[in-house]
Amino acid sequence: MSDRIVREQNRVIRHSVVELAEHWTVALSGLALIVSGMFQLPMGSRYYINSIPGLAWSADYMVSLNVHYAASILFVAAALFHTVYHGLRGDRGLMPRKGDLLTSIEVIKSFFGEGKEPPFHKYLPEQRLAYVGMAFIIAMLIVSGLVKTYKNLYAPDLSYAVVLWATWAHNIGFVLFVLAFVAHIGAILLKPNRPMLRGILTGSVRLDYAEHRHPLWIEEVEGASREVKAESAAMTPQEPAGPEQVLVAADAVQEVPVEEQAGDRDIGAGAPKEPGEAGSDITKPCGEFPREG
Amino acid sequence: MKKSNELPRLSRRAFLTASAGALAASGLAWPSVAQAKGAGKLATLIDLNLCDGCPNKEVPACVAACKTINRDKIPPVADPIPVPWPRKTVEDWSRKREVFDRLTPYNYLYVHQADVDVDGVPKTVFVPRRCMHCDNPACATICPFAANHKHENGAVVIDQDLCFGGAKCKAVCPWEIPQRQSGVGIYLHVLPDYMGNGVMYKCDLCYDRLGRGKEPGCIEACPQKAMLIGPRNEMLAEAERRAQQMNGFLYGRDENGGTSTFYVSPVPFDRINATMKKGPGRPDMKPGVERRMAGTDSLAKAVLAAPAVGIVAGAAGALQWLSDRKARGEKDEKKDEKKDEKKDGKKDGKKDGKKDV
Numbered sequence: 001m002s003d004r005i006v007r008e009q010n011r012v013i014r015h016s017v018v019e020l021a022e023h024w025t026v027a028l029s030g031l032a033l034i035v036s037g038m039f040q041l042p043m044g045s046r047y048y049i050n051s052i053p054g055l056a057w058s059a060d061y062m063v064s065l066n067v068h069y070a071a072s073i074l075f076v077a078a079a080l081f082h083t084v085y086h087g088l089r090g091d092r093g094l095m096p097r098k099g100d101l102l103t104s105i106e107v108i109k110s111f112f113g114e115g116k117e118p119p120f121h122k123y124l125p126e127q128r129l130a131y132v133g134m135a136f137i138i139a140m141l142i143v144s145g146l147v148k149t150y151k152n153l154y155a156p157d158l159s160y161a162v163v164l165w166a167t168w169a170h171n172i173g174f175v176l177f178v179l180a181f182v183a184h185i186g187a188i189l190l191k192p193n194r195p196m197l198r199g200i201l202t203g204s205v206r207l208d209y210a211e212h213r214h215p216l217w218i219e220e221v222e223g224a225s226r227e228v229k230a231e232s233a234a235m236t237p238q239e240p241a242g243p244e245q246v247l248v249a250a251d252a253v254q255e256v257p258v259e260e261q262a263g264d265r266d267i268g269a270g271a272p273k274e275p276g277e278a279g280s281d282i283t284k285p286c287g288e289f290p291r292e293g
Numbered sequence: 294m295k296k297s298n299e300l301p302r303l304s305r306r307a308f309l310t311a312s313a314g315a316l317a318a319s320g321l322a323w324p325s326v327a328q329a330k331g332a333g334k335l336a337t338l339i340d341l342n343l344c345d346g347c348p349n350k351e352v353p354a355c356v357a358a359c360k361t362i363n364r365d366k367i368p369p370v371a372d373p374i375p376v377p378w379p380r381k382t383v384e385d386w387s388r389k390r391e392v393f394d395r396l397t398p399y400n401y402l403y404v405h406q407a408d409v410d411v412d413g414v415p416k417t418v419f420v421p422r423r424c425m426h427c428d429n430p431a432c433a434t435i436c437p438f439a440a441n442h443k444h445e446n447g448a449v450v451i452d453q454d455l456c457f458g459g460a461k462c463k464a465v466c467p468w469e470i471p472q473r474q475s476g477v478g479i480y481l482h483v484l485p486d487y488m489g490n491g492v493m494y495k496c497d498l499c500y501d502r503l504g505r506g507k508e509p510g511c512i513e514a515c516p517q518k519a520m521l522i523g524p525r526n527e528m529l530a531e532a533e534r535r536a537q538q539m540n541g542f543l544y545g546r547d548e549n550g551g552t553s554t555f556y557v558s559p560v561p562f563d564r565i566n567a568t569m570k571k572g573p574g575r576p577d578m579k580p581g582v583e584r585r586m587a588g589t590d591s592l593a594k595a596v597l598a599a600p601a602v603g604i605v606a607g608a609a610g611a612l613q614w615l616s617d618r619k620a621r622g623e624k625d626e627k628k629d630e631k632k633d634e635k636k637d638g639k640k641d642g643k644k645d646g647k648k649d650v
Contacts, residue, residue, distance in 0.1 A: 018610065040435065040437055041437050041459065041461075042437075042459030042460060042461045042464070045380065046377065046379070046380045046382075046459075047379060047380070048379065048380070061435060061461060061464060061465055062465075062585060062586065062588055062589060065435065065586075065589050066588070066589050066592055069589060069592035069593055069595070069596050070592055072596045072599065073592070073595050073596055073599045074599075076596065076599035076600055076603060077599040077600070077602045077603035077606070078603065079603065080599070080600050080602075080603025080604050080607060081603040081604075081606050081607040081610070082603075082607070083603075083607065084603070084604050084607025084608050084611065085606075085607035085608075085610045085611050086611075087607075087611075088607070088608065088611035088612070088615075089611050089614060089615075142600075145596075146596070146597065146600070149593050149596045149597055150597060151434060152434045152435065152586065152589075152593055153590060153593045153594065153597070156428070156429045156430060156433060156434050156443045157334075157442075157443045157444060157445050157447070159445075160439075160442050160444065163439050163442060164439050166439075167436075167437075167438065167439035168438075168439070171437070171438070
């Protein structure tokens, strides 16, 4: 990935342009799907929503269906792109790790002043769990939505059992998606998480924030840079590193993209390490870090 | 067959003779139960040449049979019926069950009397009206709860145990056929004030009777044999043949993208339609009604193509990334080789006491 530290600007590149595009395509089309999906229920007229300026279409099922379809095209294509693109690259940063469930509980408790949160990788343990949950909900919505679309176009007399399953999976998926969407927004609004908002808007977060809260991630990024240095040194084992090589290595620590080095990548992070593997200074709870508001 | 706006030149005698002849020749005058029960799509044919509106009966036979069969279909209505919020629409026909001259939740078929003028000759045509059981019915395909479904035999059936009575099916039906009874249905057990408003009812082509090998009640009861049911292809062929034979007109083959109900008439349907004042429970008969969901087909096809687009783009992006990484690796190797050569040169230079320039 493109994770790298830019010390002179006190920032860490957290998301590539591709990742930002994926996230915002899914988020905005998902929002449009929620709204147009709700208007597929007979509520536009009943609740006088169609009398609100600009929302007259809320009571026109054909218009709201077209909006739903248009948003689906972006949503489905982005979701499949994400799966294939990161799948082929071997990105695993958002995959849950052992112990994420218990750690998530600890972290959530720490949000309410109980205990201290542990040091994090690039993503919080609950982010990794939420990712899998959201992926499941989205898969459920996409599969059922495609069945419904196929039925609308080509097979209105599709097996009733299939239609019932698809319809109710879509409806239940809709409710879960709305809940997950709200929870996602709620999570980013929590004070300790707010510095990450900049990450998903601009692609980078503050280095001092990341060093205190995501030390395992920073270690991974720096570790990847050290690997470069080690590899360079290994190529000339008999000779001590000259001044020029040291200069190259120092640059690498500052601005070497992880993707060029790490064998086992996150979606945006280097090779994950267990907390114990990191230096003792970064295994300490980081609850004392003065969080940004 | 004529186009819908051309008047037929047909005397009443020729009109009746042609109809009787067609009926006899077709061999479909009384389709067997086996045909109705048979696999594949069914369709009905309504021959307006034959329907006389049952002049000696208070209620046309088909309507009476339909009412009898469906008499106990609607469960007892809640009393009082919850008043929905904020739009306070309550539709209660439970005290007007006897109404038979329009569609209601208790009446799925009525006969419209069309008094038309054919070449200066006044003529009366009786038109039984009910659900057309469309080939691709929007009422069923976009029901948010899949309470309405087009079954494999062609019948479009509302499951009254799943319907919330939101009337979306009525809104998307070109003829606004389904009718609502408030105060019944599943919505009473969920959020009756805020969600749902009863159950929608309409003709289900006597789906249960078909399953038992019987014909729909209206068809069985028609003394004129003006209605037929059978395999769709055969019914359509018969309808076209009759229309051609009587130099008449066909309705339902193309309307709303095609239906499973074919009306054959010696009178143009735009003339019949002119006698129909579209209103609640009284559909019109405008020829050439377009399928309302046709306007969503293009985007729906694009939705079905979206997964392939995402997969191809994702694979292309990942392969590009792999290719770039490989290229960078080779570049780095060359760079390192150059450095090595440079260092070797320095070593040699030191040994020789010379410096590279």
